[in-house]
Amino acid sequence: MRRADAPASSLLLARRLLALLRTERGWMLTGTMIALLSTLAGIGLIAVSGHFITAMALAGASGAAINYYTPAALIRLLAIVRTLGRYLERLITHDATLRLLARLRSWLFARLAPLAPARLTVLRSAELFSRLRADIDALEHAYLGIAIPAVTAITVMFSALIVALIYMPWLGACLAALFAVSAWYLPWQASQHGKKPGAETVACAEALRELTADGLRGRAELVLYGAEAMHAERIVKMTAQQQQARRKLDGLQAMGSAGVMLCAQLAVIGALALGLPALHEGTLAGPDLVMLALLAQASFEAVAPLPEAWAQWGATLASAQRVFALADTPPAIEEPAQVSPTIEHFDLSIRQLRLRYNETASWALDGVNLDLPQGARLALVGPSGAGKSSLMGALLRFYPFEGRIALGGIPLENLGGDEVRSHIAVVEQQPYLFDASLRENLKLGRPDVTDEELRTVITQARLDSYVDSLPHGLDTWVGENGIRVSGGEARRIAIARALLMDAPILILDEPTEGLDAVTANELYDSIAVAARGRSLLVITHRLGKLCSLVDEVAVMRDGRVVERLPVEAYRSRFIPDAQTMHEPSSTALS
Numbered sequence: 001m002r003r004a005d006a007p008a009s010s011l012l013l014a015r016r017l018l019a020l021l022r023t024e025r026g027w028m029l030t031g032t033m034i035a036l037l038s039t040l041a042g043i044g045l046i047a048v049s050g051h052f053i054t055a056m057a058l059a060g061a062s063g064a065a066i067n068y069y070t071p072a073a074l075i076r077l078l079a080i081v082r083t084l085g086r087y088l089e090r091l092i093t094h095d096a097t098l099r100l101l102a103r104l105r106s107w108l109f110a111r112l113a114p115l116a117p118a119r120l121t122v123l124r125s126a127e128l129f130s131r132l133r134a135d136i137d138a139l140e141h142a143y144l145g146i147a148i149p150a151v152t153a154i155t156v157m158f159s160a161l162i163v164a165l166i167y168m169p170w171l172g173a174c175l176a177a178l179f180a181v182s183a184w185y186l187p188w189q190a191s192q193h194g195k196k197p198g199a200e201t202v203a204c205a206e207a208l209r210e211l212t213a214d215g216l217r218g219r220a221e222l223v224l225y226g227a228e229a230m231h232a233e234r235i236v237k238m239t240a241q242q243q244q245a246r247r248k249l250d251g252l253q254a255m256g257s258a259g260v261m262l263c264a265q266l267a268v269i270g271a272l273a274l275g276l277p278a279l280h281e282g283t284l285a286g287p288d289l290v291m292l293a294l295l296a297q298a299s300f301e302a303v304a305p306l307p308e309a310w311a312q313w314g315a316t317l318a319s320a321q322r323v324f325a326l327a328d329t330p331p332a333i334e335e336p337a338q339v340s341p342t343i344e345h346f347d348l349s350i351r352q353l354r355l356r357y358n359e360t361a362s363w364a365l366d367g368v369n370l371d372l373p374q375g376a377r378l379a380l381v382g383p384s385g386a387g388k389s390s391l392m393g394a395l396l397r398f399y400p401f402e403g404r405i406a407l408g409g410i411p412l413e414n415l416g417g418d419e420v421r422s423h424i425a426v427v428e429q430q431p432y433l434f435d436a437s438l439r440e441n442l443k444l445g446r447p448d449v450t451d452e453e454l455r456t457v458i459t460q461a462r463l464d465s466y467v468d469s470l471p472h473g474l475d476t477w478v479g480e481n482g483i484r485v486s487g488g489e490a491r492r493i494a495i496a497r498a499l500l501m502d503a504p505i506l507i508l509d510e511p512t513e514g515l516d517a518v519t520a521n522e523l524y525d526s527i528a529v530a531a532r533g534r535s536l537l538v539i540t541h542r543l544g545k546l547c548s549l550v551d552e553v554a555v556m557r558d559g560r561v562v563e564r565l566p567v568e569a570y571r572s573r574f575i576p577d578a579q580t581m582h583e584p585s586s587t588a589l590s
């Protein structure tokens, strides 16, 4: 049953892939046609040249006069078509490939974006990266490595058969048999035997990427625990396994190529064996025999790439299957069918909110009730695992939930995810800085922002002296390979980003966690400016000096808000000396 299903699903995958790439079909078709034309011209050149040289030799020997001009002109034409065709083929097919790549990547990215973060957290980043890169590359290779060789080989075989049948039907039959062996049997055998090592190579490559990425991320721990050699050993073992599988594949490919070459030589022998008697009988001219033998041999040049193309086909389908499976994953959050209603005010109300990360997990939020009226300033405190970040995830419409959250009286389910997030600015504990300039990083939520507006928020976020100290100011590269950004600076950049968003609600997730007292102190001013005129929700384990930013405190424990009280009452409960802010330990809350 499974076997009967397989071709249908392969066909379906191929059709879906073609449909996806239809916007580029003009370029693809042009490239294919030019590739075909230049291959046919190359084969024609060999056959016609053989014919011409033989005819000239025979004419020279017998002293007969022959027409030099027509074949010489034809040879020149074929040579020009072949040379120009090769050049144009490279140009157009590579351009088409790059277009395909861009189209596939942007398509997949657009399909993945709504899956973040709820659906993508189940995939390890290396796996996701591998799918985005290697699988898309494999799909893009389908055009250059499979479609063009297949179309070219089929057309060349068909043309060679017609010519052979016209001159010698038996040569046609002989060629048909040899084409069947080289274009179907050998590639089929290669693909059957190549399945296992092929899958192994892909799996090893993925594992190697994961191992390398993991080793780089955890390099400090590897050095600290003296485990570098052990990690390196695992990489070496995996590389050896990959090389072993690769060797098997290379062996199969070499055997396939040798088989095709053998078929080409057999075709020449066949042409001569069948043609020589005809030559003696006078039913076939000498130049025609040479032309047929050369044509038969040259046709196999077009057949030669087929074993690899065939082997590639299985890997391409496997890649297509993985990519489509990922792209078809339904988003965790369903967007409302109708246009979001206009929000009149920004009161937030949460009732009986429950959230868990999968069907079998325990509830991360288990009946949260909380109000954040417009303009209110509230701190949400609680020990690790109490559910503070989960509450933020639900508010931002990242995760599905039970119960009710309403923004301006409108249930979140009736608002689009982007609509909700456009009203809530978040300053994360560890803001991500893209591998780009500071300007690009700041403009993330507002690409159209003017330099003047940028300057204003930079001043408000107290980033001005930092920006002035940078070698290229706002154009300084700050991402992975750029300058080092301290925890405090990164937080300020995030605050400036949030200010640019101009959202009525601001959420700060552990805004001073990991910062020294001086840096944290400096940050309060920036936060106070960012919070002005907005509802503020500060998420933290320990309130500390953040209490100066809020009026009330909600205490979370075990997925619920267990208490809400004015900030003074909260402080007096835990802090005998409010000036030094001895810790209101999160465990003391429980």
Ligand SMILES: Nc1ncnc2c1ncn2[C@@H]1O[C@H](COP(=O)(O)OP(=O)(O)OP(=O)(O)O)[C@@H](O)[C@H]1O
Binding pocket: 121, 357, 361, 364, 382, 383, 384, 385, 386, 387, 388, 389, 390, 391, 541
């Ligand atoms: N992406 C996730 N997948 C599965 N479980 C999760 C995920 N995120 C959080 N949890 C679980 O949900 C519960 C609440 O975690 P959450 O991160 O919301 O708490 P928190 O109060 O923000 O903790 P912290 O202050 O340490 O960040 C915990 O039991 C945690 O293990």
